[in-house]
Amino acid sequence: MRIRQSPLESARFGRSVERLTVPAGERPPFSPVGQALLESAADVVVLRYPAEYVDWFAMLSLPGRTPLFAGSLTYWRLAAGRGSGPQDADGLWTAELDDPAAASALVAEIFAEYGNHYAANPLFDDSLALAGYQEWAGACAAGGRCLALWGRGPGGEPEVLGLATVDDGPDTEILLAGVVPGARGRGRYAHLLRAVEERALGRGSAEVVISTQEHNTRVQRAWARYGFRPSHAVLTVHLVRSGLL
Known part of the structure; x- marks a missing residue:
């Protein structure tokens, strides 16, 4: 060891x-x-x-x-190509996000309330833990490993609704994924998962892997609906x- x-x-x-x-x-x-x-x-x-x-x-x-x-x-897995992805929706699309600053800002908004393992340790500042996620997302964006979900704002202008950062190996692992608080509860997260699955298929990955803290049951329900299956903890x-x- x-x-x-x-x-x-x-x-x-x-x-x-x-x-x-x-x-x-x-x-x-x-x-x-x-x-x-x-x-x-x-x-x-x-x-x-x-x-x-x-x-x-x-x-x-x-x-x-x-x-x-x-x-x-908790880790979940999906055989690439077997997901129950949503149909195309008017006004929603995905594209690569190559702006590290934009990715960092999105992560700060999406994961502001996410309790990760650092929160168990009083020696670690939660805000610094979030800053680490922001750096992680920025590096993924700079390396071409970040996808963004786009929609239309109240005035019809494009706005980013969510993002997913990935690690490309034999399998595609989703590192961070989520939608901004104001866009939740409308099925938009599934469009983000579909974009990652399509990316995985394009790269020849056999599986898509994702994980979260065990308390995050809401996102695990979304994974189950999409076709992911629990793997290990x-x-x-x-x-x-x-x-x-």
Whole structure:
């Protein structure tokens, strides 16, 4: 088990942050995980491991570390081409968004109330966590990995209603996706999902993958309606160096 430094998070929060992710698959013993955590000198280690390892949390009260449970991520998958996408709608269209500043501003509006794992840790400022999402979205826009959903404003002028940022690998993973608060509840999110699915098909991806914090049930219902199926869950724990809390 190898802990990796997280320089972006360290710079953002003013604390040394490292990450350790235990992959799904054949269950490993806890001992190498515990040893890696004991050897770390970071202020915070963000540990992620499969949710079925329920007994691990009780073993995380290690010398010199305070474990903070930071929720779980639920992952959903869609076989590309099998989604129940909506029909074309007048006044709605999608296009690549290559403006990092615009993507950053949209994320600030869409995810302002989203409670991610950073909120569990009093050492981390929620506003700085949102700023991290904004930087992430801006980098995706600059790299050609951001789609925007467009509509017509009250005066008929074009306006951006939502965005999705993606990671292109063997599968297409949706990193951030949502619509602005004033455009929610009208089925527009499904148009954004369809745009990502069409992009995935165009790139030859077999699946579209997406995840969220487990409390975000509203968006998970939208995924289920579209055709996504739950895949697996991952627990997040922050191991904080003793004396910092």
